[in-house]
Amino acid sequence: MAKAQPGGRAASIPLMGHEVEPTMFELSVRGRSAAQFRTTGIEPRALDTMVPAHHLNPEPVITADLAERDLVGHVTRLTHRQFSVDLGAYPLGSCTMKYNPKFCDAIAADPGLSSVHPGAPASLSQGWLALLATLEQRLCALTGMAAATLQPAAGAAGELTGLLLMRAYHEARGEVRTRVIIPDSAHGTNPASVTLGGYEVTTVASNERGLVDLDALRAALGPDVAGIMLTNPNTVGLFEEQITEIAAAVHDVGGLLYYDGANLNAIVGVVRPGDMGFDIVHMNLHKTFATPHGGGGPGAGPVAVSSRLADFLPGPKATRVEDHYEWVSPVRSIGRVHGWHGNALVLARALAYIEVHGADGLARVAQHAVLNANWLRRRLAAILPAAYDRPCMHECVLSATALKSTYGVRALDVAKALMDEGFHAPTVYFPLIVDEALMFEPTETESPQTLEALASALESIVERASNDPASLHAAPEHTPVSRVDEARAARTLIATEDAASR
Amino acid sequence: MADYLAHTPEEVASMLAFLGLTSLDELFMHIAPAVRLAAGNELPTGRSEPDVAQDFARYGRANRATGGSLVCFAGGGAYDHEVPAVVRSLASRSEFVTAYTPYQPEVAQGVLQALFEYQTLVSRLSGLPIANASLYDGATALVEGLNLAAAATGRSTMVISSGVHPHWRSVVRTFARGTGHRVVEVPLVDGVSDWSTVDVDQAAAVVVAYPNYLGVIEEMDVAARHAKDLGALFVVAGDPVAAGVLRTAGQWGADVFVGEGQAFGTALSFGGPYLGLFAVAREHVRRLPGRIVGETVDTNGRRAFVTTLRAREQDIRREKATSNVCTNQTLMAITAAIQLGWLGTDGLRQVGIASATGAHALFEALGDVAGVEPLTRAPFLREFAIRLARPADEVIAAMANDGVLAGLAVSSLTGGADGSIDGDASRVLLVAVTERRTSEELDQYVESMRKAVR
Numbered sequence: 038m039a040k041a042q043p044g045g046r047a048a049s050i051p052l053m054g055h056e057v058e059p060t061m062f063e064l065s066v067r068g069r070s071a072a073q074f075r076t077t078g079i080e081p082r083a084l085d086t087m088v089p090a091h092h093l094n095p096e097p098v099i100t101a102d103l104a105e106r107d108l109v110g111h112v113t114r115l116t117h118r119q120f121s122v123d124l125g126a127y128p129l130g131s132c133t134m135k136y137n138p139k140f141c142d143a144i145a146a147d148p149g150l151s152s153v154h155p156g157a158p159a160s161l162s163q164g165w166l167a168l169l170a171t172l173e174q175r176l177c178a179l180t181g182m183a184a185a186t187l188q189p190a191a192g193a194a195g196e197l198t199g200l201l202l203m204r205a206y207h208e209a210r211g212e213v214r215t216r217v218i219i220p221d222s223a224h225g226t227n228p229a230s231v232t233l234g235g236y237e238v239t240t241v242a243s244n245e246r247g248l249v250d251l252d253a254l255r256a257a258l259g260p261d262v263a264g265i266m267l268t269n270p271n272t273v274g275l276f277e278e279q280i281t282e283i284a285a286a287v288h289d290v291g292g293l294l295y296y297d298g299a300n301l302n303a304i305v306g307v308v309r310p311g312d313m314g315f316d317i318v319h320m321n322l323h324k325t326f327a328t329p330h331g332g333g334g335p336g337a338g339p340v341a342v343s344s345r346l347a348d349f350l351p352g353p354k355a356t357r358v359e360d361h362y363e364w365v366s367p368v369r370s371i372g373r374v375h376g377w378h379g380n381a382l383v384l385a386r387a388l389a390y391i392e393v394h395g396a397d398g399l400a401r402v403a404q405h406a407v408l409n410a411n412w413l414r415r416r417l418a419a420i421l422p423a424a425y426d427r428p429c430m431h432e433c434v435l436s437a438t439a440l441k442s443t444y445g446v447r448a449l450d451v452a453k454a455l456m457d458e459g460f461h462a463p464t465v466y467f468p469l470i471v472d473e474a475l476m477f478e479p480t481e482t483e484s485p486q487t488l489e490a491l492a493s494a495l496e497s498i499v500e501r502a503s504n505d506p507a508s509l510h511a512a513p514e515h516t517p518v519s520r521v522d523e524a525r526a527a528r529t530l531i532a533t534e535d536a537a538s539r
Numbered sequence: 540m541a542d543y544l545a546h547t548p549e550e551v552a553s554m555l556a557f558l559g560l561t562s563l564d565e566l567f568m569h570i571a572p573a574v575r576l577a578a579g580n581e582l583p584t585g586r587s588e589p590d591v592a593q594d595f596a597r598y599g600r601a602n603r604a605t606g607g608s609l610v611c612f613a614g615g616g617a618y619d620h621e622v623p624a625v626v627r628s629l630a631s632r633s634e635f636v637t638a639y640t641p642y643q644p645e646v647a648q649g650v651l652q653a654l655f656e657y658q659t660l661v662s663r664l665s666g667l668p669i670a671n672a673s674l675y676d677g678a679t680a681l682v683e684g685l686n687l688a689a690a691a692t693g694r695s696t697m698v699i700s701s702g703v704h705p706h707w708r709s710v711v712r713t714f715a716r717g718t719g720h721r722v723v724e725v726p727l728v729d730g731v732s733d734w735s736t737v738d739v740d741q742a743a744a745v746v747v748a749y750p751n752y753l754g755v756i757e758e759m760d761v762a763a764r765h766a767k768d769l770g771a772l773f774v775v776a777g778d779p780v781a782a783g784v785l786r787t788a789g790q791w792g793a794d795v796f797v798g799e800g801q802a803f804g805t806a807l808s809f810g811g812p813y814l815g816l817f818a819v820a821r822e823h824v825r826r827l828p829g830r831i832v833g834e835t836v837d838t839n840g841r842r843a844f845v846t847t848l849r850a851r852e853q854d855i856r857r858e859k860a861t862s863n864v865c866t867n868q869t870l871m872a873i874t875a876a877i878q879l880g881w882l883g884t885d886g887l888r889q890v891g892i893a894s895a896t897g898a899h900a901l902f903e904a905l906g907d908v909a910g911v912e913p914l915t916r917a918p919f920l921r922e923f924a925i926r927l928a929r930p931a932d933e934v935i936a937a938m939a940n941d942g943v944l945a946g947l948a949v950s951s952l953t954g955g956a957d958g959s960i961d962g963d964a965s966r967v968l969l970v971a972v973t974e975r976r977t978s979e980e981l982d983q984y985v986e987s988m989r990k991a992v993r
């Protein structure tokens with residue numbers, strides 16, 4: 038096996054020690070300023086000659102007043118209190134925290150793309166329209182779909198867009214359908230989106246293999262079912278092997294299949310949702326296509342559909358017309374789902390990633406993501422068994438049930454201790470159907486050496502569970518702060534500087 | 540052939556052997572062959588970064604970017620403000636850029652504290668005590684505001700001024716397909732909301748834009764009174780740059796503030812990623828969409844930050860949640876906080892005043908140009924609408940040849956007849972001026988317009 042290399046883990050001891058960083062408001066000294074503006078040469082005017090006095094705020098809104106050097110120091114110190122993919126392995130299941138190529142950031146920084154006004158006429162933004170049309174084509178090729186919208190700003194926005202497309206499709210056929218089926222292992226955004234789409238949620242249980250129970254599904258189906266939302270591979274990291282039977286059953290009652298693309302990284306370039314029978318597919322470009330997560334966003338959640346749904350897509354869309362591109366709205370469009378054209382610079386990064394990889398490279402992405410996850414599952418089998426003991430896809434859900442019953446060490450303790458070892462924690466307590474779940478998604482970009490270092494760290498943690506469980510309850514110790522009092526945060530709700538008693 | 544994988548063929552073979560396999564394809568053998576891609580998809584094969592860079596350089600050259608050869612007078616929710624090197628540099632720190640949602644606070648204090656500072660700034664700009672940690676953009680923030688209003692009042696009628704950006708109203712109508720909200724749009728007369736036309740007894744929300752999308756500073760007490768009469772929440776779609784000089788939404792009695800935060804440190808970016816600003820009165824905190832960061836202490840008593848009131852969120856409340864937002868626009872929120880730190884109190888005010896000064900100077904200079912008439916005489920801050928003797932899209936095309944992005948054709952935003960414009964919208968041009976426009980550029984604009992509108 039590969040030797041564990043220290044480079045695979047981040048040194049979690051903060052460079053700046055454990056000192057609390059003041060807020061920018063605590064650092065502020067009224068009268069200081071960093072701002073510099075162009076010299077406009079325009080004759081100054083008093084505000085009250087331009088705006089009726091009763092609209093003017095008698096008091097300035099106080100922000101924070103800093104010299105540039107102090108602003109740089111403050112923000113840089115904050116960055117030293119933050120884990121990131123660039124720093125070390127981030128095996129956070131379901132989130133696909135793979136390496137984000139710097140090339141894609143450089144593409145997005147080109148002023149030829151970043152300095153274009155979104156309301157400029159199409160004749161002045163032909164490059165952007167061509168880029169967006171090309172991305173739409175690529176995403177359709179990868180998913181086996183006919184057309185796509187690039188407007189949704191994140192996965193959840195894509196889900197809701199997809200459900201509104203489902204609704205528009207049924208309504209156009211004069212059908213009233215009220216329910217959408219989701220498995221009990223689904224991401225929380227699924228049921229929330231279903232409700233906002235105006236549907237009722239019907240939950241179907243998973244079977245003992247962690248997959249959709251086909252009999253339970255058939256029992257739940259009926260003429261009032263608008264469709265089903267599925268993640269495949271599902272949230273326990275397993276492929277729904279009966280997907281063609283599921284698709285046939287849903288289509289038989291006139292329902293549509295919605296593919297939640299959260300786990301597309303497992304199959305990109307290898308299996309297409311369209312070939313499985315899906316009608317609507319959203320993709321999280323910030324997962325599969327490696328656009329940076331930005332600490333929680335921006336993402337991008339394009340939605341691709343089969344030909345029978347294409348006319349309902351949000352618009353307008355960049356569309357090739359003879360030798361140029363125009364904005365064209367599909368004939369029965371549900372309308373806009375974003376203020377402009379979607380998270381354009383995220384879309385540009387994703388296209389750059391797709392073009393570099395191509396069909397062959399993307400297939401290797403899926404293959405290596407699945408290889409890494411299975412290797413880790415197998416490597417940890419003796420100490421943290423998988424919830425479902427068979428080959429997984431891009432992530433594996435392990436269970437700390439035995440540790441909990443034997444030593445009182447919970448999944449949360451393992452996750453927190455792993456941060457002391459220089460790795461980000463896995464996702465814990467999700468999916469809800471697995472007890473003491475630890476969900477690892479190593480992604481394809483972590484090397485065998487890093488995986489070995491991660492496995493060794495987990496081994497040492499499990500060993501500590503038997504001889505020093507208290508130390509795990511106290512972990513992490515070598516991070517900028519130790520465990521935080523979440524109950525107090527909710528009880529006191531100090532969400533701004535002005536609510537804090539400084 | 541390019542990718543970002545570390546594995547050597549020997550390592551792959553060794554890992555496969557550990558799993559009792561001999562090829563990568565075997566990892567997918569439990570998937571039915573009918574579903575597996577046999578012949579490959581229609582994608583081209585991979586190419587190196589420098590090769591792909593050539594494609595993107597072509598895309599870039601096929602655009603007319605602002606800055607170099609095109610002076611920007613376009614606004615409509617996307618503005619050409621100063622973004623200094625220091626903000627670009629700090630906002631591109633990879634610790635922020637390549638982090639995930641701060642679910643593990645022990646290793647996410649950087650993002651969490653930056654969001655806490657952002658929430659404080661949005662709270663102050665909005666004049667409301669609670670702000671969330673960002674939403675996608677202004678348009679979708681408005682949708683969330685309406686959903687909150689529906690939950691708070693148990694009603695579903697939304698009364699929305701046509702002074703709200705036409706794209707935002709389109710987004711509201713789209714999502715109303717799912718929620719079943721009834722959307723009542725209030726027309727503008729001479730650029731000002733005509734509330735007298737509203738024929739409903741009660742509503743969940745009354746929405747007004749401040750200033751409205753045509754630049755007009757609406758009379759807020761009239762809108763607020765209307766909200767009160769209808770028992771509705773008063774929702775203000777505010778320009779946060781205006782908040783540097785105008786009274787805040789909170790001072791006008793707003794229950795909910797929504798806004799577009801692009802103006803704070805984010806480039807024009809062809810419309811995204813931008814930043815949805817969202818703040819509420821305290822009584823609505825438990826219906827707040829998205830994440831909120833709160834201050835607390837760690838086990839050693841040190842100050843620490845953590846996402847809080849998590850029980851509102853979709854991953855816990857599931858189908859009972861009133862918002863499905865998970866990923867937001869954290870990086871843009873952090874950027875906005877850094878930009879506001881750079882601007883400072885006086886700088887923020889200066890942006891508002893300088894933008895208004897330039898806008899008023901241009902407005903007056905255009906008064907001498909034949910074929911240009913003001914759409915309205917109502918007061919404005921930094922953006923105004925004019926009616927032209929020729930279609931606005933023709934004027935924009937002609938002025939682009941002179942190196943001026945003249946503004947936005949209002950008909951390109953409304954996409955047809957709209958309650959915000961009396962008569963022919965195709966001749967209405969929306970013009971914005973920021974603190975970056977100089978006297979010389981204003982002269983250039985006027986001369987170019989003189990030729991173009993003839």
